[in-house]
Amino acid sequence: MLLVMAAALGAAVLAGCATAAPSPGAAPSPSAPSSGIDTDATLRCGDTPVPARALTEPRPATELSAEVLAVLENPLADVDEPLSDWLIAHETVERVVIMREREEPVDLGGGDIATYDLRAIEAADEHALPLDAPWGLVGAANCTPRIDLGTLTGAGVTLDPDALPDGGDERIVLLVTERECNSGRPATDRVELVELVETETTVEVVIGVRPHESGAFTCPSNPPTPFTVELEQPLGDRVIFDAAVAPAREISAGERY
Structure with a gap:
Protein backbone atom coordinates (compact mmCIF):
# COMPACT_ATOMS: atom_id res chain seq x y z
CA MET A 1 0.00 0.00 0.00
CA LEU A 2 1.03 3.54 -0.53
CA LEU A 3 1.52 5.96 2.30
CA VAL A 4 2.89 9.46 2.43
CA MET A 5 4.67 10.54 5.58
CA ALA A 6 5.55 14.05 6.59
CA ALA A 7 6.95 15.73 9.71
CA ALA A 8 8.82 19.00 10.07
CA LEU A 9 12.61 18.72 9.84
CA GLY A 10 14.15 18.84 13.28
CA ALA A 11 10.80 18.22 14.97
CA ALA A 12 10.49 15.34 17.39
CA VAL A 13 8.63 13.01 15.06
CA LEU A 14 10.34 9.96 16.47
CA ALA A 15 9.17 8.84 19.87
CA GLY A 16 12.05 8.13 22.20
CA CYS A 17 14.75 10.00 20.24
CA ALA A 18 17.03 10.46 23.23
CA THR A 19 20.18 8.39 23.24
CA ALA A 20 19.84 7.47 26.89
CA ALA A 21 19.65 3.78 27.69
CA PRO A 22 16.20 2.31 28.35
CA SER A 23 15.10 1.95 31.94
CA PRO A 24 15.68 -1.46 33.60
CA GLY A 25 13.09 -4.01 32.63
CA ALA A 26 11.84 -1.87 29.73
CA ALA A 27 14.55 -2.44 27.13
CA PRO A 28 13.26 -3.26 23.64
CA SER A 29 14.08 -6.58 22.04
CA PRO A 30 17.10 -6.61 19.71
CA SER A 31 14.79 -6.56 16.70
CA ALA A 32 12.62 -3.65 17.88
CA PRO A 33 13.55 0.01 17.23
CA SER A 34 13.05 2.52 20.03
CA SER A 35 11.32 5.02 17.77
CA GLY A 36 7.62 5.02 16.98
CA ILE A 37 5.11 7.07 15.02
CA ASP A 38 4.09 10.44 16.43
CA THR A 39 0.31 10.38 16.00
CA ASP A 40 0.23 14.18 15.58
CA ALA A 41 2.76 14.15 12.74
CA ASP A 148 8.94 14.63 6.17
CA LEU A 149 12.56 15.80 5.98
CA GLY A 150 11.68 19.38 5.13
CA THR A 151 14.06 20.72 2.49
CA LEU A 152 15.75 17.31 2.18
CA THR A 153 14.39 14.44 0.11
CA GLY A 154 14.08 10.82 1.16
CA ALA A 155 16.31 8.05 -0.13
CA GLY A 156 16.73 4.31 -0.18
CA VAL A 157 19.29 3.07 2.36
CA THR A 158 21.17 -0.24 2.41
CA LEU A 159 24.39 -1.58 3.93
CA ASP A 160 27.44 -1.56 1.67
CA PRO A 161 28.00 -5.26 0.78
CA ASP A 162 31.74 -4.54 0.42
CA ALA A 163 31.96 -3.13 3.96
CA LEU A 164 29.44 -5.02 6.08
CA PRO A 165 29.69 -3.93 9.72
CA ASP A 166 31.40 -6.01 12.37
CA GLY A 167 30.68 -5.91 16.08
CA GLY A 168 33.90 -4.04 16.79
CA ASP A 169 33.25 -1.31 14.22
CA GLU A 170 32.64 2.26 15.37
CA ARG A 171 31.27 3.27 11.98
CA ILE A 172 28.82 1.86 9.46
CA VAL A 173 29.04 2.30 5.70
CA LEU A 174 25.70 2.82 3.96
CA LEU A 175 24.67 3.01 0.33
CA VAL A 176 22.20 5.86 -0.18
CA THR A 177 20.12 5.92 -3.37
CA GLU A 178 18.60 9.29 -4.28
CA ARG A 179 14.98 9.08 -5.47
CA GLU A 180 14.82 12.47 -7.19
CA CYS A 181 15.96 12.90 -10.80
CA ASN A 182 19.74 13.27 -11.00
CA SER A 183 20.59 12.13 -14.54
CA GLY A 184 21.73 8.74 -13.30
CA ARG A 185 24.52 10.11 -11.10
CA PRO A 186 25.33 9.60 -7.39
CA ALA A 187 24.35 12.17 -4.76
CA THR A 188 27.98 12.99 -3.93
CA ASP A 189 28.39 15.57 -1.12
CA ARG A 190 24.61 15.97 -0.77
CA VAL A 191 23.79 13.08 1.61
CA GLU A 192 23.08 14.22 5.19
CA LEU A 193 22.61 12.40 8.50
CA VAL A 194 19.43 13.99 9.88
CA GLU A 195 19.31 11.94 13.07
CA LEU A 196 21.25 9.17 14.81
CA VAL A 197 19.72 7.36 17.78
CA GLU A 198 21.80 4.76 19.60
CA THR A 199 20.29 2.48 22.26
CA GLU A 200 21.58 -0.68 23.93
CA THR A 201 20.02 -2.81 21.20
CA THR A 202 19.64 -0.62 18.11
CA VAL A 203 21.29 1.98 15.90
CA GLU A 204 18.63 4.10 14.18
CA VAL A 205 19.46 6.51 11.36
CA VAL A 206 17.48 9.10 9.42
CA ILE A 207 19.17 9.91 6.11
CA GLY A 208 18.19 12.66 3.67
CA VAL A 209 19.56 14.08 0.42
CA ARG A 210 19.99 17.81 -0.18
CA PRO A 211 18.49 18.72 -3.58
CA HIS A 212 20.44 20.50 -6.27
CA GLU A 213 19.98 24.27 -6.10
CA SER A 214 19.14 24.45 -9.81
CA GLY A 215 19.40 22.59 -13.08
CA ALA A 216 17.42 20.20 -15.24
CA PHE A 217 17.97 16.48 -14.86
CA THR A 218 16.79 13.35 -16.61
CA CYS A 219 15.40 10.48 -14.59
CA PRO A 220 17.22 7.19 -15.16
CA SER A 221 17.94 5.15 -12.05
CA ASN A 222 20.57 6.73 -9.82
CA PRO A 223 23.51 4.70 -8.51
CA PRO A 224 23.96 4.39 -4.74
CA THR A 225 26.21 6.86 -2.93
CA PRO A 226 28.50 5.52 -0.15
CA PHE A 227 27.96 7.33 3.16
CA THR A 228 29.69 6.64 6.49
CA VAL A 229 28.01 7.09 9.87
CA GLU A 230 30.27 7.44 12.92
CA LEU A 231 28.96 5.72 16.06
CA GLU A 232 29.39 6.75 19.69
CA GLN A 233 30.51 3.25 20.62
CA PRO A 234 31.30 -0.07 18.86
CA LEU A 235 28.31 -1.59 17.08
CA GLY A 236 28.35 -4.87 19.01
CA ASP A 237 25.28 -6.98 18.27
CA ARG A 238 22.96 -4.00 17.84
CA VAL A 239 20.55 -3.95 14.88
CA ILE A 240 20.70 -1.07 12.37
CA PHE A 241 17.38 0.55 11.41
CA ASP A 242 16.22 3.06 8.81
CA ALA A 243 14.12 5.36 11.02
CA ALA A 244 13.08 7.62 8.14
CA VAL A 245 10.33 5.13 7.30
CA ALA A 246 7.38 4.37 9.53
CA PRO A 247 7.59 2.02 11.21
CA ALA A 248 11.39 1.91 11.26
CA ARG A 249 12.83 -0.96 9.21
CA GLU A 250 16.01 -3.00 9.63
CA ILE A 251 18.59 -2.07 6.99
CA SER A 252 19.86 -4.99 4.90
CA ALA A 253 22.78 -5.34 2.49
CA GLY A 254 22.35 -3.71 -0.91
CA GLU A 255 24.17 -3.95 -4.22
CA ARG A 256 26.81 -1.77 -5.81
CA TYR A 257 26.21 -0.89 -9.46
Missing part, protein backbone atom coordinates in the same frame (compact mmCIF):
# COMPACT_ATOMS: atom_id res chain seq x y z
CA THR A 42 2.07 14.23 9.03
CA LEU A 43 3.83 11.57 6.98
CA ARG A 44 4.43 11.25 3.28
CA CYS A 45 3.73 8.21 1.17
CA GLY A 46 5.41 9.03 -2.11
CA ASP A 47 4.18 12.55 -2.84
CA THR A 48 0.99 12.21 -0.77
CA PRO A 49 0.79 13.71 2.73
CA VAL A 50 -0.89 11.38 5.22
CA PRO A 51 -1.69 12.19 8.88
CA ALA A 52 0.02 9.59 11.06
CA ARG A 53 -3.21 9.29 13.03
CA ALA A 54 -4.81 7.77 9.91
CA LEU A 55 -2.48 4.81 10.40
CA THR A 56 -2.57 4.54 14.17
CA GLU A 57 -6.36 5.09 14.44
CA PRO A 58 -7.57 3.81 11.04
CA ARG A 59 -11.04 4.42 9.63
CA PRO A 60 -12.18 1.83 7.05
CA ALA A 61 -12.89 3.00 3.51
CA THR A 62 -16.41 1.60 3.88
CA GLU A 63 -17.24 4.82 5.79
CA LEU A 64 -16.84 6.97 2.66
CA SER A 65 -19.76 8.54 0.80
CA ALA A 66 -21.80 6.53 -1.71
CA GLU A 67 -20.40 8.57 -4.63
CA VAL A 68 -16.81 7.77 -3.68
CA LEU A 69 -17.64 4.11 -2.97
CA ALA A 70 -19.09 3.86 -6.47
CA VAL A 71 -15.68 4.84 -7.89
CA LEU A 72 -13.84 2.37 -5.69
CA GLU A 73 -16.15 -0.43 -6.79
CA ASN A 74 -15.41 0.33 -10.46
CA PRO A 75 -12.84 -2.13 -11.94
CA LEU A 76 -10.84 0.86 -13.20
CA ALA A 77 -9.90 1.69 -9.60
CA ASP A 78 -8.26 -1.74 -9.17
CA VAL A 79 -9.20 -1.82 -5.48
CA ASP A 80 -9.00 -5.38 -4.18
CA GLU A 81 -11.73 -6.59 -1.87
CA PRO A 82 -12.59 -6.41 0.92
CA LEU A 83 -12.89 -2.64 0.99
CA SER A 84 -12.76 -2.78 4.80
CA ASP A 85 -9.04 -3.62 4.48
CA TRP A 86 -8.42 -0.13 3.06
CA LEU A 87 -8.08 2.84 5.42
CA ILE A 88 -8.96 6.48 4.81
CA ALA A 89 -5.68 8.40 4.66
CA HIS A 90 -7.11 11.75 3.54
CA GLU A 91 -10.66 13.04 3.10
CA THR A 92 -11.96 16.45 1.97
CA VAL A 93 -14.98 17.55 -0.07
CA GLU A 94 -12.84 17.32 -3.23
CA ARG A 95 -10.21 14.62 -2.60
CA VAL A 96 -10.01 11.20 -0.93
CA VAL A 97 -6.95 8.98 -0.49
CA ILE A 98 -7.19 5.40 0.69
CA MET A 99 -4.38 2.96 1.51
CA ARG A 100 -3.93 -0.71 2.30
CA GLU A 101 -0.91 -2.45 3.77
CA ARG A 102 0.44 -5.05 1.39
CA GLU A 103 0.75 -8.69 2.44
CA GLU A 104 3.98 -8.84 0.42
CA PRO A 105 6.07 -5.62 0.22
CA VAL A 106 7.34 -4.57 -3.20
CA ASP A 107 11.13 -4.25 -3.42
CA LEU A 108 11.77 -1.33 -5.77
CA GLY A 109 15.54 -1.66 -5.40
CA GLY A 110 18.20 0.37 -3.62
CA GLY A 111 16.56 -0.02 -0.22
CA ASP A 112 13.20 1.34 -1.40
CA ILE A 113 10.58 -1.17 -0.24
CA ALA A 114 6.92 -0.25 -0.77
CA THR A 115 4.66 -1.51 1.99
CA TYR A 116 1.33 0.09 1.00
CA ASP A 117 -1.01 0.41 -1.97
CA LEU A 118 -2.56 3.85 -2.47
CA ARG A 119 -5.53 5.16 -4.47
CA ALA A 120 -6.44 8.85 -4.90
CA ILE A 121 -9.95 9.93 -5.95
CA GLU A 122 -11.03 13.49 -6.75
CA ALA A 123 -14.27 15.27 -7.58
CA ALA A 124 -14.89 16.95 -10.96
CA ASP A 125 -11.37 16.33 -12.31
CA GLU A 126 -11.21 16.34 -16.11
CA HIS A 127 -8.53 13.63 -16.07
CA ALA A 128 -10.26 11.35 -13.56
CA LEU A 129 -11.62 7.91 -14.48
CA PRO A 130 -14.41 7.23 -15.17
CA LEU A 131 -14.78 10.47 -17.17
CA ASP A 132 -18.56 10.83 -16.82
CA ALA A 133 -18.81 10.42 -13.04
CA PRO A 134 -18.87 13.13 -10.32
CA TRP A 135 -15.83 11.45 -8.71
CA GLY A 136 -12.97 9.62 -10.40
CA LEU A 137 -9.64 7.91 -9.87
CA VAL A 138 -6.63 10.25 -10.34
CA GLY A 139 -3.75 8.21 -8.94
CA ALA A 140 -2.60 4.71 -7.97
CA ALA A 141 0.78 3.78 -6.55
CA ASN A 142 2.86 1.74 -4.12
CA CYS A 143 4.76 3.51 -1.34
CA THR A 144 6.15 3.44 2.18
CA PRO A 145 5.20 6.02 4.82
CA ARG A 146 8.14 8.32 5.59
CA ILE A 147 8.75 11.25 7.88
Whole structure:
Protein backbone atom coordinates (compact mmCIF):
# COMPACT_ATOMS: atom_id res chain seq x y z
CA MET A 1 0.00 0.00 0.00
CA LEU A 2 1.03 3.54 -0.53
CA LEU A 3 1.52 5.96 2.30
CA VAL A 4 2.89 9.46 2.43
CA MET A 5 4.67 10.54 5.58
CA ALA A 6 5.55 14.05 6.59
CA ALA A 7 6.95 15.73 9.71
CA ALA A 8 8.82 19.00 10.07
CA LEU A 9 12.61 18.72 9.84
CA GLY A 10 14.15 18.84 13.28
CA ALA A 11 10.80 18.22 14.97
CA ALA A 12 10.49 15.34 17.39
CA VAL A 13 8.63 13.01 15.06
CA LEU A 14 10.34 9.96 16.47
CA ALA A 15 9.17 8.84 19.87
CA GLY A 16 12.05 8.13 22.20
CA CYS A 17 14.75 10.00 20.24
CA ALA A 18 17.03 10.46 23.23
CA THR A 19 20.18 8.39 23.24
CA ALA A 20 19.84 7.47 26.89
CA ALA A 21 19.65 3.78 27.69
CA PRO A 22 16.20 2.31 28.35
CA SER A 23 15.10 1.95 31.94
CA PRO A 24 15.68 -1.46 33.60
CA GLY A 25 13.09 -4.01 32.63
CA ALA A 26 11.84 -1.87 29.73
CA ALA A 27 14.55 -2.44 27.13
CA PRO A 28 13.26 -3.26 23.64
CA SER A 29 14.08 -6.58 22.04
CA PRO A 30 17.10 -6.61 19.71
CA SER A 31 14.79 -6.56 16.70
CA ALA A 32 12.62 -3.65 17.88
CA PRO A 33 13.55 0.01 17.23
CA SER A 34 13.05 2.52 20.03
CA SER A 35 11.32 5.02 17.77
CA GLY A 36 7.62 5.02 16.98
CA ILE A 37 5.11 7.07 15.02
CA ASP A 38 4.09 10.44 16.43
CA THR A 39 0.31 10.38 16.00
CA ASP A 40 0.23 14.18 15.58
CA ALA A 41 2.76 14.15 12.74
CA THR A 42 2.07 14.23 9.03
CA LEU A 43 3.83 11.57 6.98
CA ARG A 44 4.43 11.25 3.28
CA CYS A 45 3.73 8.21 1.17
CA GLY A 46 5.41 9.03 -2.11
CA ASP A 47 4.18 12.55 -2.84
CA THR A 48 0.99 12.21 -0.77
CA PRO A 49 0.79 13.71 2.73
CA VAL A 50 -0.89 11.38 5.22
CA PRO A 51 -1.69 12.19 8.88
CA ALA A 52 0.02 9.59 11.06
CA ARG A 53 -3.21 9.29 13.03
CA ALA A 54 -4.81 7.77 9.91
CA LEU A 55 -2.48 4.81 10.40
CA THR A 56 -2.57 4.54 14.17
CA GLU A 57 -6.36 5.09 14.44
CA PRO A 58 -7.57 3.81 11.04
CA ARG A 59 -11.04 4.42 9.63
CA PRO A 60 -12.18 1.83 7.05
CA ALA A 61 -12.89 3.00 3.51
CA THR A 62 -16.41 1.60 3.88
CA GLU A 63 -17.24 4.82 5.79
CA LEU A 64 -16.84 6.97 2.66
CA SER A 65 -19.76 8.54 0.80
CA ALA A 66 -21.80 6.53 -1.71
CA GLU A 67 -20.40 8.57 -4.63
CA VAL A 68 -16.81 7.77 -3.68
CA LEU A 69 -17.64 4.11 -2.97
CA ALA A 70 -19.09 3.86 -6.47
CA VAL A 71 -15.68 4.84 -7.89
CA LEU A 72 -13.84 2.37 -5.69
CA GLU A 73 -16.15 -0.43 -6.79
CA ASN A 74 -15.41 0.33 -10.46
CA PRO A 75 -12.84 -2.13 -11.94
CA LEU A 76 -10.84 0.86 -13.20
CA ALA A 77 -9.90 1.69 -9.60
CA ASP A 78 -8.26 -1.74 -9.17
CA VAL A 79 -9.20 -1.82 -5.48
CA ASP A 80 -9.00 -5.38 -4.18
CA GLU A 81 -11.73 -6.59 -1.87
CA PRO A 82 -12.59 -6.41 0.92
CA LEU A 83 -12.89 -2.64 0.99
CA SER A 84 -12.76 -2.78 4.80
CA ASP A 85 -9.04 -3.62 4.48
CA TRP A 86 -8.42 -0.13 3.06
CA LEU A 87 -8.08 2.84 5.42
CA ILE A 88 -8.96 6.48 4.81
CA ALA A 89 -5.68 8.40 4.66
CA HIS A 90 -7.11 11.75 3.54
CA GLU A 91 -10.66 13.04 3.10
CA THR A 92 -11.96 16.45 1.97
CA VAL A 93 -14.98 17.55 -0.07
CA GLU A 94 -12.84 17.32 -3.23
CA ARG A 95 -10.21 14.62 -2.60
CA VAL A 96 -10.01 11.20 -0.93
CA VAL A 97 -6.95 8.98 -0.49
CA ILE A 98 -7.19 5.40 0.69
CA MET A 99 -4.38 2.96 1.51
CA ARG A 100 -3.93 -0.71 2.30
CA GLU A 101 -0.91 -2.45 3.77
CA ARG A 102 0.44 -5.05 1.39
CA GLU A 103 0.75 -8.69 2.44
CA GLU A 104 3.98 -8.84 0.42
CA PRO A 105 6.07 -5.62 0.22
CA VAL A 106 7.34 -4.57 -3.20
CA ASP A 107 11.13 -4.25 -3.42
CA LEU A 108 11.77 -1.33 -5.77
CA GLY A 109 15.54 -1.66 -5.40
CA GLY A 110 18.20 0.37 -3.62
CA GLY A 111 16.56 -0.02 -0.22
CA ASP A 112 13.20 1.34 -1.40
CA ILE A 113 10.58 -1.17 -0.24
CA ALA A 114 6.92 -0.25 -0.77
CA THR A 115 4.66 -1.51 1.99
CA TYR A 116 1.33 0.09 1.00
CA ASP A 117 -1.01 0.41 -1.97
CA LEU A 118 -2.56 3.85 -2.47
CA ARG A 119 -5.53 5.16 -4.47
CA ALA A 120 -6.44 8.85 -4.90
CA ILE A 121 -9.95 9.93 -5.95
CA GLU A 122 -11.03 13.49 -6.75
CA ALA A 123 -14.27 15.27 -7.58
CA ALA A 124 -14.89 16.95 -10.96
CA ASP A 125 -11.37 16.33 -12.31
CA GLU A 126 -11.21 16.34 -16.11
CA HIS A 127 -8.53 13.63 -16.07
CA ALA A 128 -10.26 11.35 -13.56
CA LEU A 129 -11.62 7.91 -14.48
CA PRO A 130 -14.41 7.23 -15.17
CA LEU A 131 -14.78 10.47 -17.17
CA ASP A 132 -18.56 10.83 -16.82
CA ALA A 133 -18.81 10.42 -13.04
CA PRO A 134 -18.87 13.13 -10.32
CA TRP A 135 -15.83 11.45 -8.71
CA GLY A 136 -12.97 9.62 -10.40
CA LEU A 137 -9.64 7.91 -9.87
CA VAL A 138 -6.63 10.25 -10.34
CA GLY A 139 -3.75 8.21 -8.94
CA ALA A 140 -2.60 4.71 -7.97
CA ALA A 141 0.78 3.78 -6.55
CA ASN A 142 2.86 1.74 -4.12
CA CYS A 143 4.76 3.51 -1.34
CA THR A 144 6.15 3.44 2.18
CA PRO A 145 5.20 6.02 4.82
CA ARG A 146 8.14 8.32 5.59
CA ILE A 147 8.75 11.25 7.88
CA ASP A 148 8.94 14.63 6.17
CA LEU A 149 12.56 15.80 5.98
CA GLY A 150 11.68 19.38 5.13
CA THR A 151 14.06 20.72 2.49
CA LEU A 152 15.75 17.31 2.18
CA THR A 153 14.39 14.44 0.11
CA GLY A 154 14.08 10.82 1.16
CA ALA A 155 16.31 8.05 -0.13
CA GLY A 156 16.73 4.31 -0.18
CA VAL A 157 19.29 3.07 2.36
CA THR A 158 21.17 -0.24 2.41
CA LEU A 159 24.39 -1.58 3.93
CA ASP A 160 27.44 -1.56 1.67
CA PRO A 161 28.00 -5.26 0.78
CA ASP A 162 31.74 -4.54 0.42
CA ALA A 163 31.96 -3.13 3.96
CA LEU A 164 29.44 -5.02 6.08
CA PRO A 165 29.69 -3.93 9.72
CA ASP A 166 31.40 -6.01 12.37
CA GLY A 167 30.68 -5.91 16.08
CA GLY A 168 33.90 -4.04 16.79
CA ASP A 169 33.25 -1.31 14.22
CA GLU A 170 32.64 2.26 15.37
CA ARG A 171 31.27 3.27 11.98
CA ILE A 172 28.82 1.86 9.46
CA VAL A 173 29.04 2.30 5.70
CA LEU A 174 25.70 2.82 3.96
CA LEU A 175 24.67 3.01 0.33
CA VAL A 176 22.20 5.86 -0.18
CA THR A 177 20.12 5.92 -3.37
CA GLU A 178 18.60 9.29 -4.28
CA ARG A 179 14.98 9.08 -5.47
CA GLU A 180 14.82 12.47 -7.19
CA CYS A 181 15.96 12.90 -10.80
CA ASN A 182 19.74 13.27 -11.00
CA SER A 183 20.59 12.13 -14.54
CA GLY A 184 21.73 8.74 -13.30
CA ARG A 185 24.52 10.11 -11.10
CA PRO A 186 25.33 9.60 -7.39
CA ALA A 187 24.35 12.17 -4.76
CA THR A 188 27.98 12.99 -3.93
CA ASP A 189 28.39 15.57 -1.12
CA ARG A 190 24.61 15.97 -0.77
CA VAL A 191 23.79 13.08 1.61
CA GLU A 192 23.08 14.22 5.19
CA LEU A 193 22.61 12.40 8.50
CA VAL A 194 19.43 13.99 9.88
CA GLU A 195 19.31 11.94 13.07
CA LEU A 196 21.25 9.17 14.81
CA VAL A 197 19.72 7.36 17.78
CA GLU A 198 21.80 4.76 19.60
CA THR A 199 20.29 2.48 22.26
CA GLU A 200 21.58 -0.68 23.93
CA THR A 201 20.02 -2.81 21.20
CA THR A 202 19.64 -0.62 18.11
CA VAL A 203 21.29 1.98 15.90
CA GLU A 204 18.63 4.10 14.18
CA VAL A 205 19.46 6.51 11.36
CA VAL A 206 17.48 9.10 9.42
CA ILE A 207 19.17 9.91 6.11
CA GLY A 208 18.19 12.66 3.67
CA VAL A 209 19.56 14.08 0.42
CA ARG A 210 19.99 17.81 -0.18
CA PRO A 211 18.49 18.72 -3.58
CA HIS A 212 20.44 20.50 -6.27
CA GLU A 213 19.98 24.27 -6.10
CA SER A 214 19.14 24.45 -9.81
CA GLY A 215 19.40 22.59 -13.08
CA ALA A 216 17.42 20.20 -15.24
CA PHE A 217 17.97 16.48 -14.86
CA THR A 218 16.79 13.35 -16.61
CA CYS A 219 15.40 10.48 -14.59
CA PRO A 220 17.22 7.19 -15.16
CA SER A 221 17.94 5.15 -12.05
CA ASN A 222 20.57 6.73 -9.82
CA PRO A 223 23.51 4.70 -8.51
CA PRO A 224 23.96 4.39 -4.74
CA THR A 225 26.21 6.86 -2.93
CA PRO A 226 28.50 5.52 -0.15
CA PHE A 227 27.96 7.33 3.16
CA THR A 228 29.69 6.64 6.49
CA VAL A 229 28.01 7.09 9.87
CA GLU A 230 30.27 7.44 12.92
CA LEU A 231 28.96 5.72 16.06
CA GLU A 232 29.39 6.75 19.69
CA GLN A 233 30.51 3.25 20.62
CA PRO A 234 31.30 -0.07 18.86
CA LEU A 235 28.31 -1.59 17.08
CA GLY A 236 28.35 -4.87 19.01
CA ASP A 237 25.28 -6.98 18.27
CA ARG A 238 22.96 -4.00 17.84
CA VAL A 239 20.55 -3.95 14.88
CA ILE A 240 20.70 -1.07 12.37
CA PHE A 241 17.38 0.55 11.41
CA ASP A 242 16.22 3.06 8.81
CA ALA A 243 14.12 5.36 11.02
CA ALA A 244 13.08 7.62 8.14
CA VAL A 245 10.33 5.13 7.30
CA ALA A 246 7.38 4.37 9.53
CA PRO A 247 7.59 2.02 11.21
CA ALA A 248 11.39 1.91 11.26
CA ARG A 249 12.83 -0.96 9.21
CA GLU A 250 16.01 -3.00 9.63
CA ILE A 251 18.59 -2.07 6.99
CA SER A 252 19.86 -4.99 4.90
CA ALA A 253 22.78 -5.34 2.49
CA GLY A 254 22.35 -3.71 -0.91
CA GLU A 255 24.17 -3.95 -4.22
CA ARG A 256 26.81 -1.77 -5.81
CA TYR A 257 26.21 -0.89 -9.46
